[in-house]
Amino acid sequence: MPTEKNLSVSNRRKFIKQSAVTAAGFFIVPRFVLGGQGYVAPSDKVNIGIIGAGGKGRQNAVDLMKLDDVQLTAIADPGNYWDLANFYYRSIAGRGPVKRLIEEHYQNKTDTFKVAEYLDFRRMLEKESGLDAICCSTPDNTHAYITYMAMKAGKHVYCEKPLTHNIWEARMIKKLTEETGLATQMGNVGHSTDGIRETVEYLRGGVIGEVKETHSWVPATRWLPEVKAMPTHNSRKPDGFDWDLWLGPTPHREFHDWYSPVTWRDFWEFGCGALGDFGCHDMDAATWAFELGYPETVEVFPAGFSNENITPYGEIGYYHFGAKGNLPPIKLTWYSGGVKPPLHEALPSGYQWTGRGTLFVGDKGIIVNEGGNRAPKVFPERVASNLKVPKPIIPRSKGHFRDWVDAIKGGPKSSANFEYGAHLTEITLLGVLSLRMKGQKIHWDAGNMKATGLPEADQYIKESVRSGWEMV
Template sequence: MKQSKYSRKEFVKGMAIAAAGFMIVPRHVLGGRGFLAPSDKITVGIVGAGGKGRQNAEELLKLKDVQITAVADPAKYWDLKDFYYKSKAGREPVKEMIESHYKSTNGNYRINEYIDFREMLEKESSLDAIMCSTPDNTHAYVSIKALRAGKHVYCEKPLTHNVWEARKVREVALETGLATQMGNVLHSGEGIRQTVEYLRDGAIGKVEEAHTWVPASRWNPGLKGLPAGPAIDEQSIGWDLWLGPTPYMPCHKEYVPVTWRDFWVLGCGALGDFGCHDLDASVWAFDLHAPESVEVLPAGYSDANIAPYGEIGYYHFAKNGNQPEFKQVWYSGGLQPPRPELLPDNVELPSRGSLFIGKKGIIVTGAGGSNPRIFPERRRERYNPPKPSIPRSNGHFRDWVDAIKGGPAASSNFEYGARLTEITLLGVLSLRLGGKKIYWDSENMRAKGLPEADPFLREPVRSGWEMA
């Protein structure tokens, strides 16, 4: 010990503890890289402060053992009153919201703000974790960069923008052993657990087919292809950082702040937006991995640049080990499956949900596999639900925080999240190819006989933004 760093009192205290057979050591020595004791308060940096970033930050503020200490976003301000977020977002409003929350107990509380999240990772060495709520095209880069910096990561869905990224993020997460969670929050609900348990228990007999639909359509209904109007001020929103690894393209008002989802180079359309929510019950219940084939047909105008108004898609999973032969049909843009005969006349299909067709009945659910209902009614009345077999969630964000502190892995960690994302993105790939049917070679990450798919399976990135 150096005399200048330790007082006599501290030295005596340390010797007494050692003599009693104890030694106090840093938490990373006890638990390894990224370890946090259950009693610790974790520090989180927000990456991406748009509408979803603000919502996610609000959820973290509810957790007493979490402290948000930094926020990073290239855009200072967004007015989202005309979008479903109905809020003000961007770096400054989100920073103000966080500081206002903590000032109730600490009047001088301040958080640091950054334009570039990479600077945040470099300067905020005390950060335990980051929450990524950026557009789809930067999810993989942010997640990989943070994991390699030793930070636990929560990332919005879809986990990545292409299949190669999904596999790379999963690989890095497994290498680092850090706690991860994908932001498909409905995965942590009670309803989807009941649905999965009913299906596994044979509540409606053997199930070989499911139909899933969402009402989501395009944000820019009248646009065909890329916008041709004048570019907006790119400096005001930090467009270069916004693009991240995506090759440069001029910014137009049709891209921001939320409508980027319509464009393949930035988002993944309705299927990419909702697939990780609404295909989840099928993937989870039947342990689906690689589909044998995928064909998703556009409804309405679409092209190589812009997503369609709606879609209808067909996934076929061949029997392989624990994976049964299974057909999954997907609909968006207001399209729905034919009304099942077993559905009573006084019961309507929900605007968003899933239909599982079994040999002895059907199950109809709400969004993300929630609220399962068994039909016909006589089947439901006679059915004795099984005891819960899936661990119940304490909350999507709570489960991630508990995993950081050494608890069980969050149930939508990147190992599962990457698999669900890859299945979703294969449907997006079919759409990007104009609705071509894909025969999937999972082992070699290849669409058989479709070399034109290769640039979408692993997209080119700008120099300096490599993820390999």
């Protein structure tokens, strides 16, 4: 039998999978296999496939290429070219441009480097046996299916937030993560900042006393504010765009340029509105600090126009979490579309809320995270001036992608792994469920995954999918 020392990097993974040998009724397994499913030796490069090459996919590819022990070897996207100059990505994206971007990067060292290119990510998973992991940056409606199929194929997975489009999918991904032990990371990148860790430590350390109330607000609103009905005619599809594949598990409807790129977030079939976009970011610190379980009730009201197909301009919502251990009940209030909480009396004269932020109200003072920054600011001044900074108790992150790649190589779990990410996603999607139920209060029966007394909510808790796109 060949030894590990004699194996080339290129065929080592194949050897790992084939080198269990029967001897006297036992399996003799090489020591380096014991890292678990999908184990990658610390000395190896991690081969990653990009699924979804739009604006966020392009950004994620750029960030992954900064890691010397990562190699992007394959790309899959049903769209070949997107001009995103008019969106916040300010870039040219799509399968073709991102493929060229990756090849140009690696050809600086290897002239002949080529990226394998696919429209259908399923063909990529079948053909690219050398892939260790995938990075999913598609619209929300395909997150769960892509993640599920990749993990079933033994691949480690990074997936954008929200992790899934409905609550049943979140439970399925959490279960599969626990079963496989694969390295996972959700794309709520603020989770890996020092600021959020400091905020959690301040809250757990009692800097502002007992906290019973938190608020989170974002300026996000609809991309297409004038739209109040679904389109009644088709648009011409971009060249090289496989619309049916882009739809994935979602029931078929004809293409319209309102749906792609980016503006898909305005439609419930594809996105989850502002709450779905930002909830996993801006409710993260509270969920982490207080180890929030499932809310007892959720009630989220749309601000401005919305209907069964189209997301609202804004939202205001109320989550109620019961007492847990020594922690009191907590009320979490959510705002989007420019709605903000009242200014708190502990704030200094003339203070104004930033467009985005988080507020924690304790019986000794308040903590504010301004903007997208998670760093804690303590008020009033008398509390801040006597502040004893808590001892750091949470390991600092080396970077959101770095932590995931280290986990692939046998390091500790990344902190936004899917076990945590699926729970945070479910909390977020319970608010989306209330929105889709026109603001009805959800009394959540977590054990049975039911909105008590609202059987009509079942269609959103577990959505129907097209034949051939079932998660089985």
